[in-house]
Amino acid sequence: MKKIFNFQWLSVLMLAFLLVGCGTAEENANEDTSKQGAQSEESGYKVKDDRGVEVAFDAVPETVVSLQPSNTEILFALGVGDKIVGATEYDTYPPEALEIERVSDSMVFNSERILALNPDVVIAYTIGEKDALKVLEDAGVKVFVIQSATSFEDVYGDIEQLATVMGVKDKGEQLNKEIKAKIADVQAKLADVTTQKNAYYEVSPLPSIYTTAGGTFQQEILDAAKVNNIFGDQQGWIQVSEEDIIAKNPEVILTTNNYIEDAVGEILGRNGWNTIPAVQNKEVFLLDADTLSRPGPRIGEAVELVAKAVYPELF
Incomplete structure (x- = not known):
């Protein structure tokens, strides 16, 4: 099991993601498999987060609050960073992240400001406080938890999950391929x-x-x-x-x-x-x-x- 470190480094267990598409048999029959993560607004979809909670989406989120720098970097790498409306004090990469409103110091978030932003989803993480996110969920905000990775495989899984949530699953797969290719290139030199x-x-x-x-x-x-x-x-x-x-x-x-x-x-x-x-x-x-x-x-x-x-x- 992943462990949580009380400095700025948080490490915890990443669970496998699950995408459940809802829709008619006719829609499923006509859906091109190359679309993968692009879900129709009519069908809706569910994705299981790292708490084991199936978070339901009626449509691909258009506004996002990210409460961990690594998740912000993933969202930008997936090409959906422009949808982030709230981030943490430590979200410094890429440079565009510096322009996003700060709603958290990575340990404590401003729930009032997040609620005022009314995001379609909050990409959060578990910091040991079971009820830390309850205020948001009780107010009707969708919360999707990605626990901080302790291995490369965890990172690849996080990318797949977020790509699925954001309707860009194909981009997630491509990003993982590029990361693996980069590591392979370095190792070839070694x-x-x-x-x-x-x-x-x-x-x-x-x-x-x-x-x-x-x-x-x-x-x-x-x-x-x-x-x-x-x-x-x-x-x-x-x-x-x-x-x-x-x-x-x-x-x-x-x-x-x-x-x-x-x-x-x-x-x-x-x-x-x-x-x-x-x-x-x-x-x-x-x-x-x-x-x-x-x-x-x-x-x-x-x-x-x-x-x-x-x-x-x-x-």
Whole structure:
């Protein structure tokens, strides 16, 4: 089961989606299979969300509120980002997302403002509060829950679900193909890597150092980039000590700490870290936090960012 992390990284279980088309036998007989996700307003359709709830739609949504940055990125990648009328403070990609009204800080949303926008659907996520979305549903707003992915397969499933909700299932399938092709292209460049470099991935810096371990979305990125996570034998998001890191002697250090002025310089200057090969050789790299933390359509780019940092000679 996916786990929820109380910082900005939320990880939970993605359930399989189900599309149920309603309509007459005559309509079904005449429907071209190439239309796939494009549902007629007369027939309506249902899609099962990650709570297991079948959400019914009379027509393809024209206005959407997105309460998670990764879902916003997916909607834009599907070509329906112009339908988003409400988003979170952290919805920064693509640039067009910056123009959308803010209705949430990703943890708490403004239910009054969402109700005033009167969206056709709210694309939400589970944050541990069972009744967090009840206010919206009690007011008659359709809520479709996509739980944050912890694997690439989860991301592909999220894309399929949202593409089905938005009536663009064919675009969802094409997007998944493009993402898989991107990852395959990166891995082709890594074909000659026989001995993976040992890397430490820092999520949160001193004084409370956190890293990612097995069973996380970031672990799959590292695996795809042929990088050996020195803490990959553990599970989830873990707090580690400086002594733990120094003892494991990483060859490369990756950090996504973009909220301090000089993350690379801060790591290179830490007391006692000068014995680590990554520090001695200045193999310390700051990578884009959004790209590596959001389980959305940029996972191919995330794999490439890591691979280029660790094996630059291959690119």
